[in-house]
Amino acid sequence: MIEVEGLEKSFKTVQALRGVSFAASDGEITGLIGPNGAGKTTTLRILYTVLRPDRGSARIDGFDSRREPREVQRRIGVLADSRGLYPRLTAREHVRYFGRLHGLAGASLEARIDELVRMLDMNDIADRRTKGFSKGQTMKVALARALVHNPHNVLLDEPTNGLDVGAARAVRDLIRRIRDEGRCVLFSSHIMSEVEELCDKLVVVGHGVVLANGTVAELRARTGKHDLEEAFLRATETGPETGAP
Amino acid sequence: MRSVLRRIWVVFAKESIDNLRDRRSVSMAMIYPFVGPVLMGALIAFVGDTITELPNSSFTLPIQGAERAPALVAYLEENNVAVVVAPEDPRDAVRIGRIDTALVIPDDYAENFGAERQATVNLVVDGSRLSAVVAMSRALYALSEYSARVSAGRLTARGLDLSIAHPVEIKQINVALGRNLTGFFLNMVPPFLIFTIFIGGVYLTIDTTSGERERGSLEPLLANPVARWELMLGKALAAFAFTMMAVIAQLIAFKLVFEVITGGDLGLDVDIGFGLFVVMFLISLPLMAFAVAVQLIIATLTHSFKETQTYLGLLPLVPSLPGLVLVFVSIAAHPWMMAIPTFGQTLLIGQLVRGEPLGALSVAIACVTTGLAAGALLLLAAKLYERDALLFGE
Numbered sequence: 001m002i003e004v005e006g007l008e009k010s011f012k013t014v015q016a017l018r019g020v021s022f023a024a025s026d027g028e029i030t031g032l033i034g035p036n037g038a039g040k041t042t043t044l045r046i047l048y049t050v051l052r053p054d055r056g057s058a059r060i061d062g063f064d065s066r067r068e069p070r071e072v073q074r075r076i077g078v079l080a081d082s083r084g085l086y087p088r089l090t091a092r093e094h095v096r097y098f099g100r101l102h103g104l105a106g107a108s109l110e111a112r113i114d115e116l117v118r119m120l121d122m123n124d125i126a127d128r129r130t131k132g133f134s135k136g137q138t139m140k141v142a143l144a145r146a147l148v149h150n151p152h153n154v155l156l157d158e159p160t161n162g163l164d165v166g167a168a169r170a171v172r173d174l175i176r177r178i179r180d181e182g183r184c185v186l187f188s189s190h191i192m193s194e195v196e197e198l199c200d201k202l203v204v205v206g207h208g209v210v211l212a213n214g215t216v217a218e219l220r221a222r223t224g225k226h227d228l229e230e231a232f233l234r235a236t237e238t239g240p241e242t243g244a245p
Numbered sequence: 246m247r248s249v250l251r252r253i254w255v256v257f258a259k260e261s262i263d264n265l266r267d268r269r270s271v272s273m274a275m276i277y278p279f280v281g282p283v284l285m286g287a288l289i290a291f292v293g294d295t296i297t298e299l300p301n302s303s304f305t306l307p308i309q310g311a312e313r314a315p316a317l318v319a320y321l322e323e324n325n326v327a328v329v330v331a332p333e334d335p336r337d338a339v340r341i342g343r344i345d346t347a348l349v350i351p352d353d354y355a356e357n358f359g360a361e362r363q364a365t366v367n368l369v370v371d372g373s374r375l376s377a378v379v380a381m382s383r384a385l386y387a388l389s390e391y392s393a394r395v396s397a398g399r400l401t402a403r404g405l406d407l408s409i410a411h412p413v414e415i416k417q418i419n420v421a422l423g424r425n426l427t428g429f430f431l432n433m434v435p436p437f438l439i440f441t442i443f444i445g446g447v448y449l450t451i452d453t454t455s456g457e458r459e460r461g462s463l464e465p466l467l468a469n470p471v472a473r474w475e476l477m478l479g480k481a482l483a484a485f486a487f488t489m490m491a492v493i494a495q496l497i498a499f500k501l502v503f504e505v506i507t508g509g510d511l512g513l514d515v516d517i518g519f520g521l522f523v524v525m526f527l528i529s530l531p532l533m534a535f536a537v538a539v540q541l542i543i544a545t546l547t548h549s550f551k552e553t554q555t556y557l558g559l560l561p562l563v564p565s566l567p568g569l570v571l572v573f574v575s576i577a578a579h580p581w582m583m584a585i586p587t588f589g590q591t592l593l594i595g596q597l598v599r600g601e602p603l604g605a606l607s608v609a610i611a612c613v614t615t616g617l618a619a620g621a622l623l624l625l626a627a628k629l630y631e632r633d634a635l636l637f638g639e
Contacts, residue, residue, distance in 0.1 A: 045464075048468045049468060050464055050633075050636055051633055051636070052633065070472070073469055073471075074470045076468065078465060078468040079465075080465045082461030082462075082463070082464045082465070083461060084461025084462035085460070086263055086460075086462060087460075088263050088267060089259075089262075089263055093259075093262075097255070098465075098469060100255040101255055101256075101466075101469040101470065102469065102470060103248065103251075103252075103470075145465070
């Protein structure tokens with residue numbers, strides 16, 4: 001369960017968020033969509049505790065990301081905006097490192113790593129050092145380490161960005177699987193077809209505010225457009241009326 | 246508390262293993278430390294020999310116009326100076342370093358000498374070369390002895406007392422604890438060691454701070470349920486371990502070099518046994534923590550990997566500089582000086598290698614102040630880790 005209320009955040013001269021509010025429920029995939037610079041990554045970064053908001057609150061399962069970051073971090077799996085790996089560690093060692101930071105250890109941790117290796121089809125790369133990994137291979141490692149502690153809430157920043165068709169589909173399948181286990185998935189994207197195919201709920205952001213919020217069908221109905229891309233453009237165009245410049 | 250220590254340990258272990266696989270980190274900790282001792286061994290072996298020749302060992306003096314001063318030449322040969330014919334142009338030969346010094350006896354020497362007037366001889370030297378300075382002082386010594394002997398003979402012949410011509414007799418008393426100049430080179434141990442303390446963990450610090458940010462692995466790391474100061478401390482401990490490795494490697498290298506070059510006898514009243522190196526290591530410990538904290542702060546505040554590399558590459562020169570000066574200039578150590586991190590250790594390690602007793606107060610001041618400074622800097626590093634800017638390098 002993710003709840004965001006009145007989130008504001010400025011960087012020097014740029015006001016990235018001007019009061020973002022939305023919620024993402026368990027057992028649902030919520031898509032955070034919007035053009036580049038809309039505030040998607042900043043919102044996610046506040047949720048996964050690496051940035052602090054100027055105002056407003058971000059809560060995961062009721063815990064505030066600013067006041068109780070440790071509780072929040074225990075409950076989230078994060079595919080961050082940057083997903084760099086350690087070139088001298090193997091894929092398996094990456095997952096093990098994050099597992100240990102989550103307090104896992106021993107046989108149960110190793111079993112969980114094996115499970116992720118199978119689930120993400122990483123057998124061929126699991127024991128290779130990650131130097132020279134392709135984007136798809138890097139993504140698998142980043143996902144595996146994000147999920148090692150079986151988090152109830154999964155935050156993914158543009159998870160299919162830069163992946164080829166096959167890898168992107170594998171990621172989408174994984175996202176559905178996580179949802180079907182009753183967990184809460186929040187992911188950002190700017191690819192309409194992907195959002196349309198995958199999301200139960202949509203949160204459209206632009207200029208640091210939420211422009212529209214609802215299911216795909218609701219959004220279509222509200223904008224009067226059947227094509228979601230049209231609806232999306234419509235929503236971002238109406239931005240000024242909802243408070244953005 | 247246990248889980249805090251466990252998380253710090255997890256970070257420490259990961260960074261240590263990761264950097265043990267990195268050629269650059271390992272060479273900083275394992276190869277660099279050998280450079281200083283090897284260099285010093287070479288210096289002791291080659292230059293040290295020149296300087297430490299005993300005064301009555303044989304010494305070669307090229308002379309031009311030897312035939313004009315047979316008595317002088319005979320005297321020199323009697324006194325262990327091998328007289329050879331100087332090259333055509335002795336000035337040039339000395340300037341280019343073919344010979345260390347040359348004695349030129351002018352045309353009018355025999356005439357003046359025979360008439361018991363003051364006779365001049367010219368000693369050609371190059372004062373800018375160390376070996377030449379030694380040759381020069383040997384030649385000067387022999388010549389002035391000869392001069393004194395001749396004047397003594399002449400005075401006696403006239404029935405006068407020697408003290409008229411030599412109102413002051415100079416006797417040298419060498420107070421160096423050692424018997425030779427190897428001690429001079431031992432003074433280079435402190436600056437080398439300080440340099441190593443500040444370079445040993447450098448690559449690890451850069452890799453785990455600026456490198457972590459630049460390769461994009463910092464952001465996912467920060468989303469784990471670990472306090473930022475815990476991450477910082479884990480990384481600092483790994484850098485500390487690598488610094489410790491570097492210092493141990495260097496101390497072992499120093500011990501080996503001393504033993505090989507000198508056959509275990511430095512010609513000093515210093516026991517270069519195991520204990521000396523253990524004490525040096527223990528005195529260095531708080532400074533290692535200080536060095537790591539400084540490196541972490543610089544690495545956290547800089548914008549990029551390259552920038553960090555530049556600053557941290559130059560950093561070791563600063564604390565080593567006073568030690569290098571102390572190789573040539575000696576100062577009286579006061580307890581307050583011990584309170585200056587790096588300088589106190591420079592002085593203490595210098596005292597150790599010279600075989601001087603360490604004051605308990607001095608050691609306590611150096612260790613406590615440096616340790617406290619290291620702690621304060623680590624607190625500051627923890628504060629810097631809390632900033633949003635950590636993620637962006639601003």
